[in-house]
Each structure stands twice: as structure tokens, then as C-alpha cells.
Amino acid sequence: MNSDITAATFAAYLKCLTKSYLTAHCEKPPDMFAAETRDRISVAYKTRAKQRLGSEPTGAGLVNFAEMATKPAPATTHLVDCETAFYVCDHRTGVVGSRRINRSETHHNFIPILYSVWDKSDHCDELLVCFGASAIGQATGSTPPPSGKVVYGENHRVRNVRIADHLPKTRRIIEAIASFYQGAEPPLALNKHCSACDFQLRCRDLAVEQDNLSLLSAMTAKERVKCQEKGISTITQLSYGYRPRRRRRVKLTAAPSKPLVKHDLKLKALAVKKKRTHVVGSPSLSVDGTPVFLDVEGMPDRDFYYLIGLRYEARGLSVQQSFWANDPAEESDIWRKCIHALKEIDNPRIVHYGAYESRFLKLMQDRSKPPDKDIEFVDRIIEGSLNLLTVMYGTIYFPTYSNGLKEIARWLGFEWSWQQASGSAAIMLRRCWELTGDDELRRKLIAYNIDDCRAAAILFEALTYVCGNGKTNGTVMLETVNVASLEVPFQRTFGKFPSALPEFEKINRAAYWDYQRTRVYVRTNRTLRRNVERACKPVKAISVEKEVMVNDKPVICPKCGSSKIWVATRGSHVVFELKFTRQGIKRWAVRYRYNSYKCGACKGQMTLHSGRDTKYGSNLRAYVAYLIIEMRLSNEKIREHLATVFNVPIPTTIVHETKGVMAEKYEPTYRRILERIAGSPLVHADETKGVVYGGGHYVWVFANLTSVAYVYSASREASVLDDILKGFGGVLVSDFYGGYDSVPCRQQKCLIHLMRDINEDVLRHPFNEELAFVAHGFGTLLRRIVETIDRHGLKKYHLGKHKRSAEQFLGEVQRLSCATEAGQALKKRIEKNREKLFTFLDYDNVPWNNNNAEHAVRAFTRLRNVMSTSTPKGTKEYCILLSVQQTLRLRGVRFLDFLRSGRIEIGS
DSSP: OOOEEEHHHHHHHHHOHHHHHHHHTTOOOSOOHHHHHHHHHHHHHHHHHHHHHTTSTTOSOEEOGGGGGTSOOOSSOEEEEGGGOEEEEETTTTEEOOOOSOTTOOSOOEEEEEEEOSSSOOHHHHHHHHHHHHHHHHHHTSOOOSEEEEEETTTTEEEEEEHHHHHHHHHHHHHHHHGGGTSOOOOOOOOGGGGGOTTHHHHHHHHHHHTBGGGSTTSOHHHHHHHHHTTOOBHHHHHTTOOOOOOOOOOTTSOOOOOOOOOOHHHHHHHHHHTSEEEOSOOOOOOOSEEEEEEEEEETTTTEEEEEEEEEEETTEEEEEEEEOSSGGGHHHHHHHHHHHHHTSSSEEEEEOSHHHHHHHHHHHHHSOOOHHHHHHHHHHHHTOEEHHHHHTTTEEOSSSSOOHHHHHHHTTOOOSSTTOOHHHHHHHHHHHHHHOOHHHHHHHHHHHHHHHHHHHHHHHHHHHHTTSOOOOSSSOOOEEEGGGGSOOOOOOSSOOOOSSHHHHHHHHHTSHHHIIIIIGGGTOHHHHHHHHHHHSOOOOOOOSEEEEOOOOOSSOTTTOOOOEEEEEEEEEEEEEEEEOSSOEEEEEEEEEEEEEEETTTOOEEOOOTTTTOOBOHHHHHHHHHHHHTSOOOHHHHHHHHHHHSOOOOOHHHHHHHHHHHHHHTHHHHHHHHHHHHTSSEEEEEEEEOOBTTSOOEEEEEEOSSOEEEEEESSSOTHHHHHHTTTOOSEEEEOSOGGGGGSOSEEEEOHHHHHHHHHHHHHHSTTOHHHHHHHHHHHHHHHHHHHHHHHHOSOHHHHGGGHHHHHHHHHHHHHOOOOSHHHHHHHHHHHHTGGGSSGGGGSSSOOSSOHHHHHHHHHHHHHHHHHOSBOHHHHHHHHHHHHHHHHHHHTTOOHHHHHHHTOOOOOO
16 A cells, blocks of 8 residues: 555545545546546646746746656756645554655755646645645655646636645645545545546445435535434435425415425435335426427536537427537537527427526527527527426425436436536546547537437426326336325314215204304203303493584585585594593593584585594504503404403404504604614614514514614515614624624624534534533633623723633634534634624623523514514514514603603603
């Protein structure tokens, strides 16, 4: 076994731990296509690059790393190819060695250089250059060169890399690779790089044998870790976690909402285990016109599309067309040829698979403007294009590990003529053709593109069958399972049920509670009969405490000006009011008698009594608002309460309308509360979910020591912060939601939130020393700060002594080397919010927690429990009245007294 860490092993580590381990142990892959293609590309690209660099002063010679030991020290700067670099380590101890090859060379006459054929150079290239610099430093026995070079792209651009910026991470990777020589193989985890790896077949077979969770490409690494923490390590185990939701009773009054489509990993695992296609709901698929299956190949690093493939049926025959571009300048030409071909088809409808073609169509619509006569045609075919992935996403689960076209089509029985067919391999093949001009590669790419079109056609046929609109060609027997058959129906424990027979209907109605009580038991129980008769008696007439005669006879007719006016009809109107006295509250009903008048000249009628539409007085409306907001009673309970206690007949609709009237009255008060909060030196902010039809709605809370405001928002987007806190220059106290970072002001993050999360992490990982170290340091620091606050309050003068300890804690966390995912996540979180954790040490009366906002949130959640489902308008009304009530509460003013006073100004 070779003890040298080569550049190939280092580069493999950046993509996959398993590949790096296998490369370090010199294991031969089952297929050498990717490696051979990359070598062919590298040789061709370096040949071109060397010719250009050779003419430059900086390129005074290119040295292979293995030749550094045999060549004398160069007098001028020489470039060392990073792909040939190696680092020496002792595989028995796993310790990186420091073998010195050229002891006489102590200055930097070697510069590491890396050749990258792609137009976009990424972070991995910089790390590889740094690896080459480290290897040069070890070989020469000196410090690594201060800089390196990356030659990349079609035009051989050169970018300098500062070695010091990447040296710490590079050394950690070298140490991790060195541990491979004496450690076991790392856990297998498939990733996106597998499609371009020669070990793909080896790793996939092993993953299938292990039933590895990483086979599910839609499952992220974090989700796999969470599953493993729950003891779920295989796809079969994950499938047992799928539980169809119980059918819910849907209210007829509920507003219709679009269901949220989500990819269910557990259902996917169940489909794989059962080897059957599972269908959620009733997906539909219909195409009006001639389906034209489109597939596009491109070079993502240059944002360039070079191949368009079409497949369609014409006169009973399959037609296949390909449009090839030699360079980006021909991209518009192949698009115009494609449009011309589509115009020859009767009512074409583009069908494709995935978002890549969707982006292509939109980009080409902008990049290449068609002639005026074709604009309408192009817009129509692009807008009418069908993405098969959107049809099946979240609704149709094939028994495949992913939703990739290659995997689904192979399961349906289709095979590609090119064995290594994949998007990543096609990109390498195209780059190899550009560098070598091998026409065989061009033919292979065109055949691969047409195979993709054929695969899309087969999938279209299968989806049409699953959606109930067609039949398959018999290649695969599609056994489908409708998930609705697995669902548990709503379990009704009491009440009427839908009757299958007419005889059951009468029996069902007779068994209901009201029927038995009013029609059966009253015949045998005298007491019950008297109670029923008493309940059926009409309500006594409402007594009136006062009568008022309204004398509002007009002097002249407002229409014709005649003074001949007489009484036409007489009417009355009762207004219900509550009278507050020292002994309590009593109902007070006033009957207003008024007349309607008629003009003797023009015969016009008039009624001037302005209060005839006001049935409920101001005190009663204030009392209703008090019951809604302060006492948190539902509309039905308020109606029952007023009818029972005050004998006031008020329907629930009037209660709802009263809330809206009172909210409209106090909206100016609400606006002034928001202005005062935005102009204060301290604001607490938080958010919680609202109860609105359709879901996804939020209520934001803004508070300080004397005011509270609730703001409705249709989403959790931070645009609300820009509207409410525009021009705010104080300190914002909030939790760790990223939306608050958009506010340009000093911020203090709630340390209670951080402490709670650290505590949960420690309990979840009791043996994680990294978490224990951070938790101990944070707890010790915060405990001392809290002791100072308890003794002296939130005073900057006394809290300043803790600033040095806070900086020391943050520095220790930054220097901490974390190997576990939980430790890395916590360290990243603390470093990200470094400037926002201890802001309160620099200010007076700025708290270290967000309890003020959380207390205000609890006030809304208690009200939310009785709100049932509301509308955006209703939620805004609740926010206005609750803002007034909570602000008055902080200022020691009773909510009901304020409402009865008629004032709308709270005061400073």
C-alpha cells in the first residue's frame, strides 16, 4: 500500500470520503471511463495551456513534482504541476511526515499550478493548489510558497491563489486522509458526484445490499443523521414510518385552498419496498396536439447549450431530429432550426423532463428573438410546454430510489445505447470533443441525446397510464396502489351517518339525541315534558326603561322648498345600552319614537331621525370588544352571555360586525402605537403563526416597555420589518430567525433561545466533548452576567467588565476544531452571530433576552385559541384591538374603561 497522499487522493476527498479511501488504498475501480476521459481532457488542455504559458515570462518552465528531487535548484521561478504532487505520511502511525528532498533550497523558486478545463473555477481548485504548495514545502524543507496559480477555462485565464487563506483547511484534510491508512473504511454515502465516478457501480451495489438511506437522492445528509439518531438506518425501516393521515372532516364554510404538494420520503421508501407504484390523489395528464419530446444538452460552466433533440410521431412513424452547435456562436442557429422544425408539426406540444429544459426555453426566449411572424408561435409553444416531473412530483411514486429520468426509464425497461449515460459524463464528453475534435464523441453525444428523448416518451406513456388515460406497450406491468386505500377514514364516534338504504335513514334520524328527548322521553316523563314545554314558550317582551320622542320636523321640503309638510307615518326604534353604576352593570333600553313626513307639494317623503339604524349603544359595543379581546370569548358565547345576563337579543353576526367597527375606530390609535415603537431606542420583535384560511399566515409582534403592536402578514417574509422599522436606529432584540438580519441596526439575539438550543444538543449528544466545551463556557459567562444584572440592573457601567470575558469566549469558539456535525453547526451559528450576542453590554436598559416579545406573543396565542379560523381582514381587526389592549395593560389603564371613555388617544 502506497503511503503517499497524492493529489488524486486529496481531490477525491473533496468529492467523497469513500472514493478518497479507495484511492488511498490503490483499489481499482470496476470502470475506468471517467478516469480515462479526464486524463484525455487534461493532457489535451495542458498541451494548449503550456504553449500559451511558455511564451509568458512567468512560465519559465513546467516541472513535474517527481522531478524536483533529481533536478538542481532552479535559478528562476518554475511552475510545479499540482496534479503530480504528493505528501509523504507514515501509514503505520497516521502521522504526516516531513521528508526533505532538497535541503539546499530554502527560498520559493517553485510555484504550484493547477489546470482546470472548466470556465468556472471553484473552491476545490484553490484547495488543490494549496495542497501542491504544502507538498512543495515538505519536499524543499521550507515554508510553502505564498501563492499559486489556477489556469482555467477556454481562454486559459490565470487566477492567483493566496496559500495562507486555505492552508489550515488543507492541513486538516491531509490529517484526515492520513487516518485512512490505519482506520476502517468510512460509512458509505452516495452523493451527486457518483454519476461521474468510476466506483459508481461498486458503491451502488454495496448500498443496495445494505439498503442504505443514501440511495434516496432526495434525502439530505442532515435528514439521514436525524433518521440515524432515531435508529432508522435502512430504507425498509424508513418505510415503516409512513402513516397515512386520518381523513379529516372538512367544514363547508372553509375557504378552498390549494393543497401543498410535498415529496414524502417515507412513501418513496414504501414504494421501493413494495415494488409498486404508489399514487397520491388523482393526478391528471392530458396533451392537446402532437407531443414533441425535447431534450437539451449544455455546458453549465459556460451557460451554453450545444445540442437540441426532438422526437415525435408523424404519419405513424417516429421522427428524430438533432441540432448540434460547434461553439456558443451557433447556439442561436440551432434554436432557429428547432423552431423551424416545430412549425412543420401539426399543433406541437413540447414535453420534457426536469427543470433544465424549462430554463433553456425561457433563456432562449430572451436570448434569441424570433422574427415578428414567429413571436406568437414561440410564446405559445413555450407557455404550453409540459414538464413531466411536475406531473409526478409528490403524487406518483415509482419504486425507484430517485426521480431521475435514467432510473425511472430503466425500471420501465428502457436501456441507453451508451452504458455510462449520465449528465455529468456527457459534459466531460463534450469538453473532450472540443479539445480533441474526435467525431466519434460527437456521434455518441447525439445518440445519447436522442435516447433521452425516447426515455421521456416511454415515461410519458407510463404516466398517461397511471393517470387513467391510456395503456402501456406491455414492457412493464405497472401495478399501482392508490394511497387513499391506505388512509384511515374519519372515525365518527357519535351522531348521524350517511344511510345506504332508505330504511336506515328513518332509524338513523330516530336514534339522534334531540329526537329521543323531544319525541320519545316526553311521553313517559312528566318532568321532562314540563321542561320541554317551558323551553318552547315564547320569550317575554323586552321592557323599555325610557321613551324619547324625537321632534325633527323639517321647516321646508329639501327638494322643492315647500312649507306644506305633514306627518305621513309614525315609527319607533329601540336602542340597547349598558348602564355602568357603582353597584354594577344593568341593561338600559331606550325607545325612540319618530315620524316620517310627506311634502304636500312634491309628495316626497323624508325621515330625519339619524339614530334609527343604531340598535346597540356605545357602552354595549365597548363591552362586546372587552369580552372578545380581554375575556377571549367566542362570538357564540358572547351572544349567550348577553342574552342570559342582560336579556339583550344580539346575533353572532352583530358581534362580528361590532369587532370590525371598533377596530376601524381605533386604527389611528394603532398607527400611533407603531410610530412610537419605531421611534423608540429599543424594540423587541417576534412572530407566530396566524389562524387564517389556507395556512401560511403570520402575526408579527413589536414591543417595548410601554407599547405592543401586532402586525398581520400573509407570509414570514422580512418585508414587514422594512415597513414597520423603517428608519429605526435603536437596538433590536429578536430570536435567530434570519429575516431580522435585514434590519440595518444594532441587534441583540435572545440568549435564552441559544441556551435552550445548546441544552437540547447536549442532552441529545451527551458524549460530545465539543458541545460540552461550548456549553460550559457559555453557561459560566452568562451566569456571571446575570449575577451582575441582579445586583446592579441593566447598566452599561457595571456590565462593561464582562466584555473581555465575552470576547475570550467567542475567540475560544472560533479556534475550536469541530469534527462532529453538531459541533460544527453550533460553532457556525455562534460565529455568524458573533456581533449580536453581547450587544447589551454596550447599552443601558437593553435586556439579554426577548421575554418582552414572547410575553406579547403568548397574549396573541391565548386569543388565537378562540379565534377559530379567520380571514386576513378579521386577523387585522384582532391585531388592532389586541395592540390597544396590551399597550393599555403595560401602562396600567383598564381596557374597558378606555373603550367606554370614547377616547382614541392613549397618551405618551
